[in-house]
Amino acid sequence: MIASRFPFTSFPSGWFRIAYSDELRPGQVKPLRYFSRDLVLFRTQQGQAHVLDAHCPHLGAHLGHGGKIKGETIQCPFHGWCLDGQGQCVDIPYASKIPPKARIRAWPVREVNGLIMMYYSRDQEQPTWEMPQLPEYNSEEWVMLKRISWRNIKTHVQEIGENGSDIAHLTCRHPQAVKDFERGTPPEIKGPVFTYRTNPTYKNKFPIPMINPKLTVSHEFTCYGLGFLATRVRVNVLGGVWILFDLFPTPIDEEYIELQGIFGVKKIVNRVITRFIGHDPAREAELAIYQDMPMWENKLYRSTPNLCEGDGPIREYRRWVRQFYSEQKNLAKVLVQQS
Known part of the structure; x- marks a missing residue:
């Protein structure tokens, strides 16, 4: 059981991906299962996305199975009750008076970077920060080559x-790609954002002849909370190739997470050449996830690990994540101690 491997007693708060924006058209309704909750995602006729707890406040019908959009509301398939995006019942077709408690929980939703993101808080708090719009997602200079998806990974989102902070695993788990690494600079922490920069040396995975098969890179890893993990890499080839590899882990329940990802490359001459150049690195990035997956699904979380020089900023990362848990005081006792 996950509870026997991890000390966390609740899901972390923050923004988490629940769908891509282009997966939900106006008038569409989708049932979801995240955070051990049944949810319903829908887009109104005017294009606004909403997430509610899934079950109607009347007799508990699941709004995601047969529910329909009626203007700016979702209509229950059982008795036709209509609820707005705030979860409030606003119309009952056979009654003139609406029960005062006829409402369900609405979750904060934002659409940013082509994602529909939901803010989770165990204590029903409103968002304390916003996910920024990253320039790569609105730029014609970037080509998003691939979306990748894994469902039901048996681990914790943390x-x-x-x-991403554990650089010492690179040459052991990914020897086909990484030749060497360095610890890098101390991480930069600004509230819910954690950034770590280093300069590993990669083997040549570009489909072009190279005099030097080693590729030095500038590697930047940024966490926007625990639900949006952004990697930016600049490779010293062709005058500089920029790579994007972003991951979006979302808890499904206490046992499993979903992991979605996007791989992109800054345009090189045109889209055809960019796709050719980026094919092998994209495949390598996906392979890296498969190589790490057995570790995630079977490792035990050491609350006080025996860290050594060269491990990367794991200690700093664990201090940073405390802010996302409701039980911060209890969690602090089991996370790695202050040095």
Whole structure:
């Protein structure tokens, strides 16, 4: 059981991806299962996306199975009750008076970077920060080559971000790609944003002849909370190739997470050449996830790990994540201690 491997007693708060924006058209309704909750995602006729707890406040019908959009509301398939985007019942077709408690929980939603993101808080708090619009997602200079998806990974979302700080695993788990690494600079922490920069040396995975098969890179890993993990890489080839690899882990329940991702390359001459150049690195990035997955699904979380020089900023990362848990005082006792 996950509870026997991890000390976390609740899901972390923050913004988490629940769909891509282009997966939800106006008038569409989708059932979801995240954070051990049944949810319903829908887009109104005017294009606004909303997420509600899934079950109607009347007799508990699941709005995601047969519910329909009626203007700016979702209509229950059982008795036709209509609820607005705030979860309030605003119309009952056979009654003139609406019960005062006829409402369900609405979750904060934002559409940013082509994602529909939901803010989770166990204590029903409103968002304390916003996910920024990243320039790459609105630029014609970037070509998004591939979306990748893994459902039901048996781990905790915190592990995915920690993996980005754990640079010592690179040559062991990904020897086909990484030749060497350095610890990098101390992480930069600004509230809910954690950024770590280093300069690993990669083997040549570009489909072009190279005099030097080693590729030095500038590597920047940024966590926007625990639900949006952004990697930017600049490779010293062709005058500089920029790569984007973003991951979006979302808890499904206490046992499993969903992991979505996007791989992109800044345009090189044109889209055809960019896709040719980026094919192998994209495949390598996806392979890296498969190589790490057995570790995530079977490792034990060491609350006080025996860290050594060269491990990367794991200690700093674990201090940073405390802010996202409701039980901060209890969590602090089991996370790695202050040095």
